[in-house]
Amino acid sequence: MLGMAGATARRTKSSARSCACPLTLLWNGGIGTYVKATHETNGEVGDRSNDGVRVNGAELATRVVGEGGNLGLSQRGRVEYALGGGRLNTDFIDNSGGVNTSDLEVNIKILLNPLVAAGTLTRARRNQILAA
Secondary structure (H helix, E strand, O other): OOOOOOOOOOHHHHHHHHHOOOOOEEEEOOOOOOEEOOOOOHHHHOOHHHOOOOEEHHHOOOOEEEEOOOOOEOHHHHHHHHHOOOEEOOHHHHOHHHHHHHHHHHHHHHHHHHHHHHOOOOHHHHHHHHHO
């Protein structure tokens, strides 16, 4: 499937190759920018930890990209992929539910933390409220 012989393939090489496989859906649910535009350098993307696995938008062979994380594709990589026939939303649309939930939790913590600090509310009760 990946066109790589032997069991000695490095993780970075196999991860990059998997992005170029003909898939129906590629779901990016993690942290990192895995797709850039052909004319972008890895330095311009600004995510050094994923330089070894990053592919160009023109190389992405999947029909649809979905994103549960943020910035899985650089903006230029996103455009290059879409111009080649790939289908995708902007990352904030696919990830909006998770972001909204996180924002609400943070806002509730901001509201409740002074009560915990003052001893009016126990941390255990605060956590029960957050879980509800």
